[in-house]
Amino acid sequence: MNIVICAVPFSPNLGDGAIFESIKSRYESISTEAKVTPLDIAGRTRYEVSNSNLDKIRIIPKPLRRYAVLSYCIFRYLTTWRKFWQKTLKDADIITIGGGQLFLDEELNFPVKLYLLSRQLKKMRARKNISFVGVSSTSSKIGRSLFKKAIENINADSISVRDMESGKNMINTLGITAKISVAPDPALYFERALQPKQNSAKQNRISICISNPKSLDSEQKLGKEFHQRSTEFYIDLINKLSRREFSVSIFSNGAPEDEQLKNEIYNINSEKIHHCHPQPLTPSDLKSHISEADIVIAHRLHANIIAYSLGIPSIGLNWDSKVKSFFTAVQRLDYYLDDLAPTAENIIELVEGALKLKPEFLHETLNKKIDEEISSHLKRN
Numbered sequence: 001m002n003i004v005i006c007a008v009p010f011s012p013n014l015g016d017g018a019i020f021e022s023i024k025s026r027y028e029s030i031s032t033e034a035k036v037t038p039l040d041i042a043g044r045t046r047y048e049v050s051n052s053n054l055d056k057i058r059i060i061p062k063p064l065r066r067y068a069v070l071s072y073c074i075f076r077y078l079t080t081w082r083k084f085w086q087k088t089l090k091d092a093d094i095i096t097i098g099g100g101q102l103f104l105d106e107e108l109n110f111p112v113k114l115y116l117l118s119r120q121l122k123k124m125r126a127r128k129n130i131s132f133v134g135v136s137s138t139s140s141k142i143g144r145s146l147f148k149k150a151i152e153n154i155n156a157d158s159i160s161v162r163d164m165e166s167g168k169n170m171i172n173t174l175g176i177t178a179k180i181s182v183a184p185d186p187a188l189y190f191e192r193a194l195q196p197k198q199n200s201a202k203q204n205r206i207s208i209c210i211s212n213p214k215s216l217d218s219e220q221k222l223g224k225e226f227h228q229r230s231t232e233f234y235i236d237l238i239n240k241l242s243r244r245e246f247s248v249s250i251f252s253n254g255a256p257e258d259e260q261l262k263n264e265i266y267n268i269n270s271e272k273i274h275h276c277h278p279q280p281l282t283p284s285d286l287k288s289h290i291s292e293a294d295i296v297i298a299h300r301l302h303a304n305i306i307a308y309s310l311g312i313p314s315i316g317l318n319w320d321s322k323v324k325s326f327f328t329a330v331q332r333l334d335y336y337l338d339d340l341a342p343t344a345e346n347i348i349e350l351v352e353g354a355l356k357l358k359p360e361f362l363h364e365t366l367n368k369k370i371d372e373e374i375s376s377h378l379k380r381n
Contacts, residue, residue: 001033001378004092006117007100010044013215014254015187015302017047017283019099019132022186026374034378039088041113043081047282049256057107065107066142073112085120092126094377097154099132099162099186101322103174105143106218115146118153129377130159132186134322135166139173147174160373163325183373184329184366187302190287191309205274206241206351207249207293209303210234210262215255216299216319226319226340231261233341235269237297240344241351242272251277251289253300295351301326308332311361313354315347330362 009020020038027034057068089095097117104110121128130151139147151159151174159176160183161167170176213227220227234250241248250266250273252258259279266276280286287306290296296307296314301323307314308330316327316336327336335350 001031001035001093002091003027003034003036003094003096004039004089005036006039006041006095006097007102008040008042008044009038010040010047011042012048012255013300013302014047014280014283014286015300015305016100018187018190018286018302018306019185021283022189022370023096023099023132023374026186026189026371027378030371030375031378037088037092039085041117043076043084049254049279049281069107069109070112073109073116077116081116082120085117089120089124089126092124095121095124095126095128096377097121097128097130097133097156098160099134101134101136103133103135103139103147103166103170105136105139105147108140108143108146111139111143111146111150114150115153118150122153122155127377128154128156130154130156131373131377132160132162132183133166134162135169135174137165137169137173137321144174148176151176151178158376163322163329165321165325181373184369185301185305185326186370186374187305188309188363188366189370190283190306191311204246204355205249205292205294206246207251207290207296208234208237209296209298209300210250210252210258210265211299211319212255212257212261213319215257222319222340229341231265231268233344234261234265237344237347238265238269238272240348244348246351247274248272249275249277249289249293251286252279253286253303254280258300295354297347297351299323308361309363311363313359315350315354317342317347330366332359335359 005020005023008016024036027036057065060068102110159178160181161170162185164182167180167182170180213230238248250262252262266273277289290306291310293312296312298304298314299317299319304314304316316323318338318340324336327333337346
């Protein structure tokens with residue numbers, strides 16, 4: 001049984017790789033006949049550490065960026081992607097589009113890529129599923145039109161989103177009237193997908209996922225303060241955790257801009273940082289870094305999700321509603337800070353509470369829902 005997963009599994013942000021590895025693992029665990037192949041709609045064929053082409057396009061003046069994205073994607077589609085996609089999809093029995101935040105309109109990037117992909121999928125007789133996707137609440141008029149046309153072309157046998165808010169956005173923002181179900185982010189299963197070695201000597205170790213505001217908020221919708229105080233925020237948090245005798249480590253999800261800020265912070269404040277993890281090159285590397293912590297503090301959604309999959313409490317920091325949606329789904333809102341400018345004291349209070357109370361995990365319930373979604377794809381085939 002040939003299964004092709006269409007998403008961005010080889011994104012420099014390794015959270016997307018964690019999603020792919022988890023979906024692949026579940027298909028192969030549920031069906032011994034499953035042969036899973038990735039199709040990265042950005043044209044990547046392996047894990048890369050370089051900046052994405054979208055990052056490069058951001059240096060172009062904003063009024064011209066959409067035209068640059070559109071021109072780039074059409075050129076790549078006509079010269080490379082179309083033939084590669086046709087070859088990859090040719091013998092597919094099941095095609096899964098997802099997961100991850102694929103329905104996000106950032107300079108038309110995903111709208112164009114999904115529309116171009118849908119032109120190939122429209123011709124396919126394979127079973128098609130849009131699964132585990134995140135859907136943004138905002139989209140340009142052109143972006144909405146391309147997303148709607150893509151969904152129409154795909155004509156999926158099923159559509160699932162990773163949280164209730166994405167379901168509402170699929171209906172209200174994109175105007176989709178098809179039946180939509182909710183299935184948790186498959187990276188919640190990541191603990192079973194890959195097994196790095198873990199250090200069993202627990203010593204109140206706090207790992208902070210460093211995220212560059214430029215990569216979180218490329219359009220600066222979160223305000224100047226969010227961008228200007230980033231380095232100061234991390235250094236203040238590290239210093240105050242260190243004073244309370246926590247062992248502080250820092251890591252990133254792999255995005256080059258995050259790595260740049262992480263290294264800058266380490267160079268400024270190395271004496272207070274127990275360990276600065278090297279840039280993760282694969283999802284397994286990222287998981288290994290996270291697995292060494294007792295508590296994780298992170299803006300990045302999948303740093304929080306992978307920590308949860310490992311049974312490690314995390315403190316979620318606001319930058320996008322999808323982070324709050326995750327903490328709501330796992331009944332952890334008490335460990336989520338909605339303030340875009342939280343203080344170190346706010347965070348440390350939650351850290352100490354999590355270490356003391358040891359929050360409950362809902363692994364069995366959440367993983368069952370993931371397996372039900374995956375199994376439904378196989379049954380329909």
